[in-house]
Amino acid sequence: QSALTQPASVSGSPGQSITMSCTGTSSDVGGYDSVSWYQQHPGKAPKLMIYDVSDRPSGVSNRFSGSKSGNTASLTISGLQAGDEADYFCSSYTSSSTLYVFGTGTKVTVL
Amino acid sequence: QVQLVQSGAEVKKPGASVKVSCKASGYTFTNYAIHWMRQAPGHRLEWLGWINVGNGNTKYSQKFQGRVTITRDTSASTAYMQLRSLTSEDTAVYYCARTFGPGGFDPWGQGTLVTVSS
Numbered sequence: 001q002s003a004l005t006q007p008a009s010v011s012g013s014p015g016q017s018i019t020m021s022c023t024g025t026s027s028d029v030g031g032y033d034s035v036s037w038y039q040q041h042p043g044k045a046p047k048l049m050i051y052d053v054s055d056r057p058s059g060v061s062n063r064f065s066g067s068k069s070g071n072t073a074s075l076t077i078s079g080l081q082a083g084d085e086a087d088y089f090c091s092s093y094t095s096s097s098t099l100y101v102f103g104t105g106t107k108v109t110v111l
Numbered sequence: 112q113v114q115l116v117q118s119g120a121e122v123k124k125p126g127a128s129v130k131v132s133c134k135a136s137g138y139t140f141t142n143y144a145i146h147w148m149r150q151a152p153g154h155r156l157e158w159l160g161w162i163n164v165g166n167g168n169t170k171y172s173q174k175f176q177g178r179v180t181i182t183r184d185t186s187a188s189t190a191y192m193q194l195r196s197l198t199s200e201d202t203a204v205y206y207c208a209r210t211f212g213p214g215g216f217d218p219w220g221q222g223t224l225v226t227v228s229s
Contacts, residue, residue, distance in 0.1 A: 051212045102155050102156040
């Protein structure tokens with residue numbers, strides 16, 4: 001089963017901006033505008049931060065933004081805060097038999 | 112508020128089956144699909160399948176086809192996921208989540224730890 005590739009870790013200081021990537025193929029990220037991003041604190045359920053590549057659910061801070069270019073999607077967190085320290089993973093619809101595929105996850109550390 | 116509450120942790124022996132429930136509240140249950148995912152320790156999430164709560168139609172990941180069954184009880188606003196022929200590799204936290212847009216999942220249940228051990 002294929003997975004979306006994410007960097008293992010990204011770090012930044014409070015107030016800075018960070019960007020993490022999510023690389024797939026033309027069968028998933030590149031082929032559909034159904035990329036979503038989730039924040040997961042240890043021991044907690046995932047929380048939707050971005051859907052349909054760049055849309056934010058109501059209640060999610062506008063410090064979180066998403067984009068896509070080719071087979072790679074990106075999540076940017078601006079004005080980094082201590083509470084942003086968590087694991088982030090991406091997801092995409094895929095034309096493969098698994099229908100939905102998830103990323104390997106990125107641990108965000110606020111220095 | 113929209114909420115999904117799952118059943119409690121389970122410990123099963125290899126070869127057994129497990130059935131996890133997911134009770135919805137705060138919205139019209141039949142208007143949204145429910146998806147099931149799992150996260151094994153140190154591994155990424157895997158999508159198991161989903162159910163169209165309105166008509167009961169289901170779709171499963173080919174990896175789990177034949178071993179997983181997702182059902183729903185609209186009178187109880189509850190979805191269920193049953194996984195059969197368990198092995199140690201099925202030890203994971205299982206989550207239900209509601210459809211949000213074409214490819215999003217929100218909210219998620221709190222997760223149910225299923226441990227498979229002899």
